[in-house]
Amino acid sequence: MKKISLILVCILMIVITGCSMEPPQWAKPNANGNHKQIKIGLSISTLNNPFFVSLRDGVVKEAQKQGMQVIVVDAQNDSAKQSNDVDDLIQKGVNVLLINPTDSSAISTVVQTANNIGIPVITLDRSSDKGDVKALVASDNVKGGKMAAQYIVDKVGKNAKVIELEGVPGASATRERGKGFHEIADKELKVIAKQSAHFDRTEGLNVMENLLQSNPDVQAVFAHNDEMALGAIQAIQSAGKDIPVIGFDGNPDALKSIKAGNLTATIAQQPLLIGQMAVQAAKDVLSGKTVPKSIPAPLKLVTKE
Structure with a gap:
């Protein structure tokens, strides 16, 4: 009886050991020997x-x-x-x-x-x-927001009047980019208006048109992404103004716009x-x-x- 018990224990240990060394289910070969x-x-x-x-x-x-x-x-x-x-x-x-x-x-x-x-x-x-x-x-969105704010301080100067185009409410990128931006902007700049344009180019154009009318003395714009920044550029040019705009992403259209001298800068992701x-x-x-x-x-x- 003891010998039988010992044999059963040994078999159980082998089974347990074998199971613990098995690869995950997705990595097991199928009937044809392929993974x-x-x-x-x-x-x-x-x-x-x-x-x-x-x-x-x-x-x-x-x-x-x-x-x-x-x-x-x-x-x-x-x-x-x-x-x-x-x-x-x-x-x-x-x-x-x-x-x-x-x-x-x-x-x-x-x-x-x-x-x-x-x-x-x-x-x-x-x-x-x-x-x-x-x-x-x-990307480190908080760090990117700080980079944008610091660039505006360096280019336009302290206490410059800035408009912020925010992304989709509730998105972590919106919260984090805004957080990083305000860590510097609240001390070094004057954010005179901010509004969501939902990361969308057309909405960025429309929102910027309205904000320009109520804030004609704006000196710079920070958009939470390049699509909104490109829309803002259209509104600014249509109004006959020359205002630096900083985007975020580094998408191909933004890089072309920078090269053409329209968009001022972008915080480029990969x-x-x-x-x-x-x-x-x-x-x-x-x-x-x-x-x-x-x-x-x-x-x-x-x-x-």
């Missing part, structure tokens, strides 16, 4: 913005390089649609979710849904207010790199590796000079 392809679900806030198109391209190119499949959905800046999109991605059996939130609060529910069924979540450019996010891959880094983080998470909660991508100030 199962990882399926990434990518939810983008909007593809009507060159920055996020580049971010998507970074994800897709790196995933192809790594032999992974990507399913891309476009929220069209609609937080309710984005939640439904992510639910659909979960139903399609993705192994990991890469989410660029439209609204950091609204996305929290589906992040928690993914958590409950064991699908890891990585966010890009903007965070989720709640839920377990394995990593946020983004969206392709952000996408690539997010895929690598996803691969590490699925492999059981621990990744940093925050994975920063470098920023740089771009001017015509």
